[in-house]
Amino acid sequence: MLRIVDLTRETTGDLRRAVPRADFDVDAAMAAIIPVCAAVKDRGAEALREYSEKFDHVVPDHLRVPAEVLVEAAADLDDTLRQAFTESIRRRRQVCREAEVETSPAPVEVAAGARVSQRIVPVGRVGLYVPGGFAPLASSVIMNVVPAQEAGVTSIAVASPPQAEFGGLPHPNILALCHLLGVDEVYAVGGAQAIAMFAHGVEGSDEADSCPRVDMVTGPGNIYVVAAKRYLRGTVGIDSEAGPTEIAILADKTADPRHVAADLMSQAEHDTLAAAVLVTDSTELADIVEKELATMVEATLHSERICTSLTSEQSAIVMVRDIDQGLEVVNAYAAEHLEIQTADAAAVAARVHNAGAIFVGPWSPVSLGDYSAGSTHVLPTAGAACHSSGLSVRSFMRAIHVIDYTEDALLDLADSVENFALAENLPGHANAITVRRPR
Ligand code: NAD
Numbered sequence: 001m002l003r004i005v006d007l008t009r010e011t012t013g014d015l016r017r018a019v020p021r022a023d024f025d026v027d028a029a030m031a032a033i034i035p036v037c038a039a040v041k042d043r044g045a046e047a048l049r050e051y052s053e054k055f056d057h058v059v060p061d062h063l064r065v066p067a068e069v070l071v072e073a074a075a076d077l078d079d080t081l082r083q084a085f086t087e088s089i090r091r092r093r094q095v096c097r098e099a100e101v102e103t104s105p106a107p108v109e110v111a112a113g114a115r116v117s118q119r120i121v122p123v124g125r126v127g128l129y130v131p132g133g134f135a136p137l138a139s140s141v142i143m144n145v146v147p148a149q150e151a152g153v154t155s156i157a158v159a160s161p162p163q164a165e166f167g168g169l170p171h172p173n174i175l176a177l178c179h180l181l182g183v184d185e186v187y188a189v190g191g192a193q194a195i196a197m198f199a200h201g202v203e204g205s206d207e208a209d210s211c212p213r214v215d216m217v218t219g220p221g222n223i224y225v226v227a228a229k230r231y232l233r234g235t236v237g238i239d240s241e242a243g244p245t246e247i248a249i250l251a252d253k254t255a256d257p258r259h260v261a262a263d264l265m266s267q268a269e270h271d272t273l274a275a276a277v278l279v280t281d282s283t284e285l286a287d288i289v290e291k292e293l294a295t296m297v298e299a300t301l302h303s304e305r306i307c308t309s310l311t312s313e314q315s316a317i318v319m320v321r322d323i324d325q326g327l328e329v330v331n332a333y334a335a336e337h338l339e340i341q342t343a344d345a346a347a348v349a350a351r352v353h354n355a356g357a358i359f360v361g362p363w364s365p366v367s368l369g370d371y372s373a374g375s376t377h378v379l380p381t382a383g384a385a386c387h388s389s390g391l392s393v394r395s396f397m398r399a400i401h402v403i404d405y406t407e408d409a410l411l412d413l414a415d416s417v418e419n420f421a422l423a424e425n426l427p428g429h430a431n432a433i434t435v436r437r438p439r
Contacts, residue, residue, distance in 0.1 A: 001293050001310050002264075002278070004286075005318045007329065015332035016383070022273050022314035025382065026243065029227035033192035036224075037231060040196035045204040051193040052168070056161050060168035060188040062208035063197075065175060067184050073175035084372070085177055088142050091374035096150035100393035111413070113406035118399050123237065125155035125212070126396065127198030129219030132161040132190060134271060134305065136171030137220070139371050143378050143391060144219045145181045151396035156183050157214060159198065161190025187211055191221070192228035199236035218391055220378050223273055239395045240380035240388035244273035246314075247366055248335035248355075250326045250348065253282040255341035259362055260285070261292035263339060266367050268309035269302050275314035277333065279326045286317045327351050334385040337366045356385040410436060 007018055039047035045063060053059050077085075107117035128144035131137045141158065148156055158178055160170035169175065170188055178186050189197055201213030216237035217229060226243035247267035251260055264276035280286055293310065297303050309315060320326040323342055330338055334354035342348050345361040352358055356379030359366055370377045378391035389395070414433050421429035 001290060001297070001307070002276070002315055002317045003311075005316045007325065008319050008321045010325075015329055019318070019329060019333040020275065020277055020314050020316040021382070022244070022275065022312065024223065024273060026223060026227050026230055026241065029223040030231060033224050033227045033231060036192045037196040037199075037228060040193050040202070041200045044202040045209045048189055048193050048197060048202065051191070052162050052189065055193075056164065056190055058162050058164035058168045060162040063187050063189055063202070063204065063211060064208045065169060065186040065188055066208070069169060070175050070179040070184060070186060073172045074179035076172065077176045077180075081173070082180075085138075085142070085180060088139065088372040089146060089181070091372055092142055092146045092376075093150065095374040096147050096393050100147065101150060102394060102397060107402075107404075111409055113409035114413070115404045117402045117404070119402055120397050120399055122152040122154070123216045123396050123398060124153070125214045125216075126153050126157070127194075127211075127214035127217045127236075128156065128158045129194055129217065129221050129225060130158055130160040130170070130174055131219075131221050131225070132163065132170055132174065133222055134302075136160070136163070136174055138171065138173040138177050139377060140220055141174055141177040141181065141183075143376050145178070145183055147376070147391060147393045148218075148396050149181070151393045153396050155185075155214075157185040157187065157198070157211065158183055159187040159189045159194035161194075162188035192224045195221075195225060195228035195232055195236075199232040216396070218378065218395060222271060226381075239378065239391050241382065241384050242336075242378045242391070243381040244275070245270040246275040246277070246336040246381055247339065248277045248279060248330055248333055248337070249339040249341055250279045250323070250330050251282070251285060251339075251341040252280065252323055252343060253285055254343045255280075255282075255285055256362060257285055257288035257292050259365070260341060261289050261296055263365050263367070264289070264310070264315075265293065265296055265300065265306055266365070266370075267337065268306040268315065269300075270309075272305055272308040272312070273314065274309045276310055277314075277316055277318060277335070279318045279320060279329050279333075281320050281322050281326060283319070286319065289317070323348060330355070334383045336379045336381045336385060337369070339364075339366060354386045356380050356390050407436075411438075 107115045130140040162168040198214045204210040218239040220242040229238045268276045331354045336356040338355035339359040340349045349360045376390040380388040418430040
């Protein structure tokens with residue numbers, strides 16, 4: 001089912017080229033989303049309705065979900081699911097508070113009377129995207145909203161695709177979670193058009209068909225959502241490019257092949273463009289994983305989607321000489337999710353420097369992180385983990401430098417700054433210092 005990429009004889013250093021990637025990427029999706037973004041900018045709510053009909057096969061009554069619908073969705077939630085939601089929120093919130101919150105440090109005095117400080121402030125208004133194409137990812141409500149709240153963001157809007165099955169509303173579990181978390185601004189809009197709505201703002205005939213523009217958009221999504229985030233970056237702030245899911249598993253002969261197969265399959269289930277990559281030095285493990293996959297995939301609900309994902313270019317078993325070479329491969333790949341299923345997994349994990357999130361040992365599967373581990377599931381994909389981080393409280397914070405010099409402190413440095421400015425051929429800059437000298 002999975003193709004084999006044999007790197008055991010690979011001696012060149014360029015492993016980034018050797019690791020599997022999808023044929024259809026963000027650049028390829030740009031052509032589809034540019035007209036969508038332009039139409040939303042020009043024609044607002046009317047364009048949003050047209051794209052809902054085209055892509056989601058339903059036209060919502062209003063863009064904004066009425067408040068009473070959110071209340072009803074939360075009231076209708078069954079107890080087991082409510083408990084699961086509550087525990088997931090509790091764990092994510094605790095990690096936000098204890099590991100992610102940054103406070104303003106004390107001012108630094110770089111010379112007598114020359115103070116520079118850094119004020120840490122939240123983004124003012126955010127638009128959070130919750131996917132709902134292949135599956136309604138209610139968990140993404142928690143992963144977006146909780147860190148935004150813990151950062152102190154005061155204006156939070158959520159968008160998720162309208163579902164034909166629910167009369168053009170987002171999935172009820174998504175609505176229920178918004179209400180449980182105290183978010184009452186929810187839009188039945190999906191895909192690139194939702195990102196464009198947030199970035200440009202939409203002014204309809206009344207509040208139900210309007211959405212004020214946001215400062216920043218976050219959240220996961222398919223290739224079209226990611227392309228829209230890349231296209232509109234600058235018009236609006238974004239988090240990372242959190243696109244079609246990837247799992248890489250670095251495993252040796254000590255790994256349980258059933259765990260490995262189940263975990264590869266769990267992420268392939270997200271999208272036909274999802275990537276599942278096993279990196280191993282054990283041909284025996286690779287063979288048994290293949291057999292387990294054949295049985296498990298056939299028996300599961302979304303076998304067709306999983307099969308497409310596993311048999312496409314982006315998924316593979318990568319054979320390596322040993323775990324040292326395996327580490328080079330996973331560091332070059334920079335997977336969104338990386339599982340370490342080897343002997344002494346913690347020591348191996350400590351040598352990983354490129355991954356969105358690392359899942360250590362046999363009892364920390366990616367599915368745990370998808371829902372309730374306390375970590376984020378909004379993570380950079382397509383190699384972006386070598387420069388970007390998952391969504392956290394920090395994503396919603398900005399640092400403002402505050403410069404506060406006394407007259408003496410400025411005059412002490414006046415020669416230096418004037419000379420610097422003149423060396424850049426900017427006498428106007430120098431003059432702004434000179435005019436402050438005593439006359
Ligand atoms: P989605 O909500 O992201 O996308 C659905 C929307 O895509 C539709 O509403 C529609 O507007 C748009 N669309 C569909 N076909 C289109 C086309 N041909 N042209 C333009 N727009 C089109 O839901 P999804 O499709 O289920 O995707 C969810 C994605 O989120 C998956 O790829 C999953 O792997 C990913 N994900 C990523 C992370 C992460 O952190 N990286 C986390 C969770 C999920």
